[in-house]
Amino acid sequence: MRNLKLIWDFKGPEAERTAAHHLIHLDDYLKNEKVTSIATGVEQVSDNHHIAYVALKETFMPSVRDALKPHRGQLWNDL
Template identity: 45%
Template sequence: MSRQIKLIWDFRGSASAKTAEHHEIHLKEYIVAEKLSPNITGFEILNEMYAIAYMV
């Protein structure tokens, strides 16, 4: 059984949604560059002042 860890970057402020969305692009680039698997990434807007980007 392999263990998966979810790494979370949180962003706060009026630009948090766009920042999290943009950060996901860099996470995907990192996964490709490092040949990592699985390649699960995403971002979630939790409210207008708080968003997260994540990688599993």
């Protein structure tokens, strides 16, 4: 079973704050829907581009994708 990283992109001068706020909602959703995540967080891509993400097992991906509409996804490499 693969691990996936679902990503929400935020750009602009408020990108870091917006991504951090979005992460609160992601964590709430995971808790309320009893979805086990591998990791969640915020990462800086550039000065004006931050992401919020959730890493999870592939079996959880369809329901989370359909409910939360991530902008993109990739394989999760936790090394």
